[in-house]
Amino acid sequence: MLSNNPFSLLTEIIPAIAMQSFIIAMVLLIIGGTIIQMIHHKNLTYFFNNAKKAKLAATKKLGFGEKASIVAKTTVVDIGTTSELGFGKRRLAHVLGMYGTILFWLSSAVLVFCYTGADKANSETWSMLWHLGAILTCLGGFWFWFFLRVDVSAEAHPWYRIIKADLFVLALLACATFGLLWSFTQFNDQKSLSFLFFILFVASNLILFGGVYWSKFAHMFYKPGAAIQKNLAEADGSRDNLPPPADAPEQFGLGIKREEPKHY
Numbered sequence: 389m390l391s392n393n394p395f396s397l398l399t400e401i402i403p404a405i406a407m408q409s410f411i412i413a414m415v416l417l418i419i420g421g422t423i424i425q426m427i428h429h430k431n432l433t434y435f436f437n438n439a440k441k442a443k444l445a446a447t448k449k450l451g452f453g454e455k456a457s458i459v460a461k462t463t464v465v466d467i468g469t470t471s472e473l474g475f476g477k478r479r480l481a482h483v484l485g486m487y488g489t490i491l492f493w494l495s496s497a498v499l500v501f502c503y504t505g506a507d508k509a510n511s512e513t514w515s516m517l518w519h520l521g522a523i524l525t526c527l528g529g530f531w532f533w534f535f536l537r538v539d540v541s542a543e544a545h546p547w548y549r550i551i552k553a554d555l556f557v558l559a560l561l562a563c564a565t566f567g568l569l570w571s572f573t574q575f576n577d578q579k580s581l582s583f584l585f586f587i588l589f590v591a592s593n594l595i596l597f598g599g600v601y602w603s604k605f606a607h608m609f610y611k612p613g614a615a616i617q618k619n620l621a622e623a624d625g626s627r628d629n630l631p632p633p634a635d636a637p638e639q640f641g642l643g644i645k646r647e648e649p650k651h652y
């Protein structure tokens with residue numbers, strides 16, 4: 389099953405061009421949803437006003453080389469490993485889900501555009517990467533959903549309590565889970581089940597990409613922007629208009645060691 393391209397067999401009922409158009413439509417939904425969200429939430433206005441203020445407060449002018457090196461380091465270290473989540477389960481779960489999703493999306497596009505349709509060869513590698521991406525997304529996402537969510541791990545809410553903010557993670561998990569179930573049932577020739585899971589796979593994709601405006605989807609664009617801005621502000625001395633760290637030893641008393649901080 390893992391080396392099978394599920395999109396390839398689908399051409400019996402849906403032409404490859406329709407699948408390719410679906411992917412393009414999803415990309416347009418991401419762009420549209422993110423732009424409308426930025427306009428409504430005024431994120432860009434805030435971001436640029438902040439950058440302007442920080443420029444005035446800068447104590448050092450950074451050259452192009454320095455800026456490029458800060459951006460590269462932030463991309464590899466802070467963004468590439470989600471360093472803002474510290475060391476621990478939260479970060480590991482996020483990294484699993486993040487790289488799983490990137491792999492899942494990238495291999496979906498490669499499989500549909502390059503290996504699906506009449507006279508197209510199969511690519512075992514890309515098919516395996518597609519399945520691996522979905523499995524990693526499920527690992528990181530379900531771990532987060534059942535155990536790590538702040539309201540579950542720190543506020544003792546039950547894991548099945550669903551609020552609007554869960555739209556993103558749930559739609560993402562539905563895509564990966566139904567994708568895997570579709571591939572599994574298709575491989576085992578369970579026609580009606582496979583059709584059902586395919587419909588659910590398409591529906592969850594429509595919810596995930598159609599819901600960008602209402603969900604946390606766009607954090608994958610905002611977070612990297614904010615990390616780069618923060619590191620540039622530290623290097624040019626503007627420190628996002630925050631005071632410098634106190635020049636005194638960190639003395640919080642022994643109480644701080646009694647319990648891991650998890651009350652956000």
Ligand code: HEM
Nearest residue numbers: 466467470472478485486489490553554557604608611612
């Ligand atoms: C393909 C890229 C990404 C995917 C699929 C992804 C996925 C997710 C998911 C499913 C959540 C849980 C959302 C929730 O609170 O319900 C989340 C939270 C989060 N993400 Fe991402 N993310 C991506 C990129 C990024 C990037 C690039 C950063 C930072 C540079 C980032 C930082 C965070 C942070 C700080 C949280 C909060 C985590 C927590 O509360 O434990 N994410 N992400």
